[in-house]
Amino acid sequence: MSTTVFVNTYTHSVTYVTDKLLTLIKNIIRLSGLNPGKLTQDWEVLERGIKTWLDTGDLEEVHLEVFNPNNDKLVGRWDFEIFYGFSADGAAFWLDPDVISYYIKKQGLWPGSCDYRIVVTNKPSRPDVLGWSKTTLRSTDGFVKQSIGTTIDGGGLTAGAGYWRKIS
Amino acid sequence: MTVIARRIKATPARSPSSAWSVIVNLLAPKAGSAARVELENIAGIASSLISDEAFRNSPAVVYGSGPRVRLYCLYDEEAISGENASESALSFVPTEGDWKMSLPCLAEDLGWVQEALKKKSSQITARDLATAVDDDECEAQQDAKNLGIDGEAFLNS
Numbered sequence: 001m002s003t004t005v006f007v008n009t010y011t012h013s014v015t016y017v018t019d020k021l022l023t024l025i026k027n028i029i030r031l032s033g034l035n036p037g038k039l040t041q042d043w044e045v046l047e048r049g050i051k052t053w054l055d056t057g058d059l060e061e062v063h064l065e066v067f068n069p070n071n072d073k074l075v076g077r078w079d080f081e082i083f084y085g086f087s088a089d090g091a092a093f094w095l096d097p098d099v100i101s102y103y104i105k106k107q108g109l110w111p112g113s114c115d116y117r118i119v120v121t122n123k124p125s126r127p128d129v130l131g132w133s134k135t136t137l138r139s140t141d142g143f144v145k146q147s148i149g150t151t152i153d154g155g156g157l158t159a160g161a162g163y164w165r166k167i168s
Numbered sequence: 169m170t171v172i173a174r175r176i177k178a179t180p181a182r183s184p185s186s187a188w189s190v191i192v193n194l195l196a197p198k199a200g201s202a203a204r205v206e207l208e209n210i211a212g213i214a215s216s217l218i219s220d221e222a223f224r225n226s227p228a229v230v231y232g233s234g235p236r237v238r239l240y241c242l243y244d245e246e247a248i249s250g251e252n253a254s255e256s257a258l259s260f261v262p263t264e265g266d267w268k269m270s271l272p273c274l275a276e277d278l279g280w281v282q283e284a285l286k287k288k289s290s291q292i293t294a295r296d297l298a299t300a301v302d303d304d305e306c307e308a309q310q311d312a313k314n315l316g317i318d319g320e321a322f323l324n325s
Contacts, residue, residue: 004244012180012248019179023219030277036216037284043212044185051183093180093244154180 008091008155016154018051020095021080024151025064025118027097028078033109034116045131046118057084058126067138069115074138076110077164084157091155100161103148107165140164170235175254181247184218185211190255191239195230196263203263209288213281214271222272226297232267234260272297
């Protein structure tokens with residue numbers, strides 16, 4: 001885990017958390033046995049949406065939803081819940097990718113035939129962003145969520161991670 | 169061999185895609201040029217590499233017909249203060265004529281990044297960030313250009 005401390009603005013916090021959220025999601029996709037190439041095709045749209053909604057305070061959660069394209073059923077899901085805060089002087093910026101790696105190893109790889117998408121949950125007041133449309137998350141029936149705590153801190157603006165695993 | 173370096177402010181001063189836009193403007197300033205389109209086409213892949221901080225100590229390298237250009241990114245305090253940033257326009261267009269670009273990449277991402285780049289570009293490749301761009305590779309391209317037959321002179325001899 002690397003920590004950096006400096007004088008901060010909220011815009012820096014938003015840029016940092018957006019950047020690290022996408023990096024973590026990319027790493028989860030790769031470590032779970034899927035190809036992050038699809039994520040990079042949409043990188044600018046994803047970055048634009050997450051950054052805009054963090055800036056307005058409307059972003060509640062970012063989800064990486066993994067599904068079976070043959071039956072459209074959920075295979076697994078990662079959630080990043082946003083907690084709004086801000087610290088200007090001596091703000092600590094850090095990312096903890098190791099804890100994510102630990103839980104990915106614990107739950108094992110997803111089948112290579114799985115597909116994935118990024119979905120966000122926003123407050124109803126959120127502004128529209130080019131490239132984004134409304135959707136509904138797949139059912140989590142038969143799954144249980146495990147929270148693993150804060151994984152990104154951008155000077156008080158933080159993201160806590162959790163993942164859904166199938167009840168065995 | 170002449171080498172020119174630029175250091176571009178990235179996270180948290182700029183998002184990775186904004187940092188890549190600065191790089192594209194430096195390398196291919198002419199709107200609609202083939203090189204600019206090619207660089208813009210790989211924006212998502214390049215942004216993910218910038219986001220991984222692969223550009224921190226290992227540069228993207230552009231080489232070909234002119235001086236070699238090395239592009240680094242600045243992160244954290246350095247990005248905010250901008251003290252070591254150098255983003256001024258180049259006095260030449262590095263993507264005019266024959267050019268290639270090598271992007272630094274984390275070893276664990278190299279496989280899918282190379283595969284994704286291959287689908288989108290014939291000029292831009294990725295290398296393990298622990299590996300320097302081979303001087304011979306750049307010079308071989310320059311030599312190949314210099315050794316081209318001057319058709320007019322040949323026919324006139």
